[in-house]
Amino acid sequence: MVEFLQFTLSGLSFGMIYAAIALSLVLIWRGTRLLNFAQGGMAMFTTYIALEVIRHTGSYWAGFVVALAAGVVLGAAAELAVIRPALGKPELNAVIITIGLLILLEGLAGIFYGGQYRSFPTAFSIIGLRAGSTPLGVSRFDVFVALAVLAATLLLAVGFRYTSAGLRMRAAAFNATVARLSGIRVARVITVGWALAGLLGALAGVLVTPSTFLYPNSMDSIFVFGFTAAVIGGLDSPLGAVVGGLLLGVVLSYAGGYLGSQGSDLTALVALGILVVVLMLRPDGIFSGARVRRV
Amino acid sequence: MTTRSTPRVLAAALATAVLIAILSIKLNSFRDYQIAEIAIEVTAVAGLTILTGLSGQISLGNGAFMAIGAYVTALLMLHLNWPFYLVLVLAAAITAAAGAVVGVAAARLHGPYLAGATLLLGVALPSVAYAYTGYFGGDQGLDVTFTTPAFLGVNFPLTRWEAWVCSAVALVTLVLLANLGRSRVGRSWRAVRDNEVAAALAGVNVAAARVLAFVVSAACAGLAGALLAIVTGLVAPGAFTITLSIALLTAAVIGGLGTLPGAVWGSLVIVLVPTYATDVATSHGLSSSVASNIPVAAYGAVLILVMLLFPQGIQGALRWLLGLFGLSPGRARPPADIPDALVPADDPPAVTQRRPASPEGSSSGTT
Numbered sequence: 001m002v003e004f005l006q007f008t009l010s011g012l013s014f015g016m017i018y019a020a021i022a023l024s025l026v027l028i029w030r031g032t033r034l035l036n037f038a039q040g041g042m043a044m045f046t047t048y049i050a051l052e053v054i055r056h057t058g059s060y061w062a063g064f065v066v067a068l069a070a071g072v073v074l075g076a077a078a079e080l081a082v083i084r085p086a087l088g089k090p091e092l093n094a095v096i097i098t099i100g101l102l103i104l105l106e107g108l109a110g111i112f113y114g115g116q117y118r119s120f121p122t123a124f125s126i127i128g129l130r131a132g133s134t135p136l137g138v139s140r141f142d143v144f145v146a147l148a149v150l151a152a153t154l155l156l157a158v159g160f161r162y163t164s165a166g167l168r169m170r171a172a173a174f175n176a177t178v179a180r181l182s183g184i185r186v187a188r189v190i191t192v193g194w195a196l197a198g199l200l201g202a203l204a205g206v207l208v209t210p211s212t213f214l215y216p217n218s219m220d221s222i223f224v225f226g227f228t229a230a231v232i233g234g235l236d237s238p239l240g241a242v243v244g245g246l247l248l249g250v251v252l253s254y255a256g257g258y259l260g261s262q263g264s265d266l267t268a269l270v271a272l273g274i275l276v277v278v279l280m281l282r283p284d285g286i287f288s289g290a291r292v293r294r295v
Numbered sequence: 296m297t298t299r300s301t302p303r304v305l306a307a308a309l310a311t312a313v314l315i316a317i318l319s320i321k322l323n324s325f326r327d328y329q330i331a332e333i334a335i336e337v338t339a340v341a342g343l344t345i346l347t348g349l350s351g352q353i354s355l356g357n358g359a360f361m362a363i364g365a366y367v368t369a370l371l372m373l374h375l376n377w378p379f380y381l382v383l384v385l386a387a388a389i390t391a392a393a394g395a396v397v398g399v400a401a402a403r404l405h406g407p408y409l410a411g412a413t414l415l416l417g418v419a420l421p422s423v424a425y426a427y428t429g430y431f432g433g434d435q436g437l438d439v440t441f442t443t444p445a446f447l448g449v450n451f452p453l454t455r456w457e458a459w460v461c462s463a464v465a466l467v468t469l470v471l472l473a474n475l476g477r478s479r480v481g482r483s484w485r486a487v488r489d490n491e492v493a494a495a496l497a498g499v500n501v502a503a504a505r506v507l508a509f510v511v512s513a514a515c516a517g518l519a520g521a522l523l524a525i526v527t528g529l530v531a532p533g534a535f536t537i538t539l540s541i542a543l544l545t546a547a548v549i550g551g552l553g554t555l556p557g558a559v560w561g562s563l564v565i566v567l568v569p570t571y572a573t574d575v576a577t578s579h580g581l582s583s584s585v586a587s588n589i590p591v592a593a594y595g596a597v598l599i600l601v602m603l604l605f606p607q608g609i610q611g612a613l614r615w616l617l618g619l620f621g622l623s624p625g626r627a628r629p630p631a632d633i634p635d636a637l638v639p640a641d642d643p644p645a646v647t648q649r650r651p652a653s654p655e656g657s658s659s660g661t662t
Contacts (some may be wrong), residue, residue, distance in 0.1 A: 035407050037541075082599055088604040092353070096548045099541055100598030107592025114584040216588075220537060224418050231411035265426035268419035275415055276400060283403045 006137025007257040008250055013142035015249020016149040019202035021226025022116025022233060022241035024197035025152060029235045030173035031193035032087065034094050038078065041225025042198055043205030045071040045105045045215055048113055050206055051120060060123050067202045075198020079191050086285035109216040120209040145207045152203055153242060158194065160238075169193060221268075225252070228271050232278045243286065248274065304473045308466045310606040319458045327454035328526070329566060335564035338468050340546045341555055342515025345472055347544070348553020349481060350508030351488030356413030358540030360421035360513040362532070363390045366424070369437040379441065379525065383464070386521040387514045392512020398506035409630025417540035423533040424563065436531025456594035461522045468515055469555055475511065476555070484508055485504045493637045516543075549601050551610025560609040564601070569594050 021039060028036045050067035054060055078101060086094040124140040160166035171179040172189040180186050204226070205219060212218050229248045233240025248271060255270040282288060319327050335389050343357050364386040371377045371385065397416065401409055403533040424431035431437065443456040475481055483504045486494035524530045542565050550561025572590035579586075 029407065035410060082603065085603055085608075089602075090552070092544075092548050092552065093602045093606055096545055097599050097602045099545055100595045102595070103598065104592050104595030107580075107588045107590070107595055110588030111585050112592060115588070210607055221418070224414060224537065227411055228415055231408055235407055255417065265422055266419075268415065268422050269426075272412075272415045272419040274411055279408060279412060280400070283405070284408060 002134050003257065006135065007253045009136055009138045010142065011250035011253025012102045012246055013146050013249070014137055014208075014253065015246035016146045017204050017208045017222065017245070018226045018229040018248050019242045019245025020149045020152065020200050020207070021223060022230035022245045023156070023238055024200035024204070025227060025230045026233075026235055026238050026241045027197040027200070029230075031169070031190040032079075032083065032094070034083070034087075034090070035098070035227070036194075037095065037098040037223075038105065038199065039197065039201050039226070040219035041102035041105040042071065042074050042078070043201040043222075044214070044216065044219040045109055046074060046198075046202040047120065047205040047209050047218075051118060051214060054121060060121055064123070064206055067206045068199050071198035071200075071202025071205075073198070075201070076191050076195040078198075079194035081192070084187070084190075087237075102292075106216040113216075115215060117213040117215050120206075120214050122210045123239050126210070141210070147205060148203065152200060153238075156200075157238070165192070168224055224268070225271060228275055230285075232275060232285060234282075234287040237285065237287035240285055240287030302658075304470055308470050312462065313468055315462045316459070319455050319462075324452055324454040327452065327458040329570065330458040331454070331461040331522070331526045333566045334458070334465040335519045335526065336543075336546060336566055337465045337559050338461075338522065339516045339519035339543050340558040340562050341465075341469055341472050341548070342512040343543050344547040344550070344553055344555065344558045345476065345484075345515075346508045346512035347547060349476060349488060350505060352505060352508060353406070353410045353544070353582070354413045354512065355537075355540050355544060356397070356408050356415075356417035356420075357512065357516045357543050358417045358535050358537070360390045360394060360516035361520035361539065362421050362424075362535035363393050364517030365524040365535070366431060366437070366520075367517070368521040368524040369439050370430075371536040372439055372524075373437060378660045379460075383518065383521050387517045390517025391510045391514040391518070393517075394510045395506060397513070398509025400449075401509060402502050402505045402609060409443065414537065414540070417535075418537050421535040421548040430656075432531070434531065434533070436529050436533075439528050439530060441525035441528065457526050461526065464518055468518060469558075472511075472515070473555055480504075480507065527590050545598060549598065549608055550609030554608075554610045556613075556662060557608050557610035560613075564597065564609070568597050 021043075024039055025036060028034060028039075046067045049070045050063035052063075054063035057063070068249045081164050082101060083094055083095050122141040124144050126139045126141050127137055127138045129143070160170055168179070168184045169189050169192065171182070171184055174184045176186050204222070208222055209218065212222065225248060226245070229244035230241050231244070232247065233242070233244030250271075251274055252267050252270060255267055259266065278286060315330060324331075339357060339361055343354060346357075347353050356654045357378040367386040367389050368382050369381045372379070377385075397413075401412065404412055417643055424436070425433055441453070441457070443451045443453050447456065476484075483494065483499045486497060486499050487501050487504045491501050496503075523534070527534065546561030547558060548561070549564055550559065551557030569590040572593040573586070576589040601609070607614075
């Protein structure tokens, strides 16, 4: 029972990371109908920037803030420089461009920082918390991870719901043509969506890297699971991204915990199993809306 | 591809075979190895370009099928000592069966959902090798021994023989796929890709067509995996990462999705650009971490540039060039007839699924 609680809590903490990546993919998908394969690469790059800042200033929080800012800039710059020219061309072109961007960023990280594994500091203690004498399986930092992603998600939700900028974004995602006719600058809204996605990715990068180490490919598997989470939840649904991320995090934690070493080798296979089951029942994710098919 | 008759395809294949034979004899063994590498890539990419370009189903997991083909090859050659041509047939058959299973599961999925499922397949399947070290050799992998046949004499270089075997398989695959693409099957794939409902009304069995495309594409990937096993002499999970699956799709799109010559151009790009960039970087005496990463960065930049400059891929650009000079009017079609081919059978936009990014739309917001 104690084990179960530990696995659940640590799964939720990791699931929040997947949720952040999934949410960033959903933001971009709703705006541009595009899967951004560079999301993990962008997060990796901003985490390197954070590490540089932390090394020079000695302050974790300076690095944290700079990483988020770099994420915003990188997201917007990517959209303006390489994605926008490719929109309206064959759909897969933009996907290949994001793959190119991913490879470019990984190459640049290798050139600037080398390929060796680097450790990344945490903001809080990583010693496991205890309730009385039972260990909970999560540390103060894990709690911070969960709270940080939760706060970002809630801020986004509130922003989308109650601000006029949020209304514009929802309108543009709902129907770009009508939104444009109502005077919304859809292109700018899309750039903002990419910037916000960059911010969420950067947040995920800074939060997950203490447990994965930092190297040019360090975000690859996190991206794959974040993508899986987004697909499980339904790419049009921000709520689905969070639920998908938490579901995936918890199930993978059980798999790693209960199946022993073989389980941790097979996490991707377990994730595939969840994905197949969910997509068999709902081919557009758990939170997909009604499908309209034009003949 | 659709306008070429079988004799023309055969003539092109024969001419390429002669060219490769001459090249492989003239060039050194490293270049022979590269020829083999390109041929392997072509085999896998050709299958994928059929799947994604003709039947409209995206796959980011064809690396998994290559892994199946490679492990089947390694296990058969290690334990049963089968001759390679039999191994090749069985590897293709087993991966085709795996493709049928995946195809059935994928038949209901579209666009990003299919991409997500296949991507995870590509990541998950090779990890089985880590979990069952006893059968698959874990991280170390399995060794494969491949030798030149006796009739070529003892001095015949192994790499040249491998280049020949791989090129032969690649060319046969291309000829078969070209015929298949022109046949009734190919037409039913295009029909399903362009409009599922219309295809079904016209009597096409949509589900069967979609599954069959996966079977064909998996069989090609299985062949490529078997070839990879003999050329590298080692089958280990490290060779079948997510990068491999992504590289296959990249090659197909860069070359020109849905066209078999495009599969060749794309394979040339993704094999030769990194090697060439490495040569340039090392010859300038850069430090090893920089020199080893410049090719990666250059490769990424090339992908972005090709997609921005040649939206229809290299084959599209070549067609456009030929059209400029008024050559082969039969093939120099306006590029405009290809774009729909590239849309991974997604639903036409309904009210909630409006594609926001028409060219005039994305610019009107800023002006």
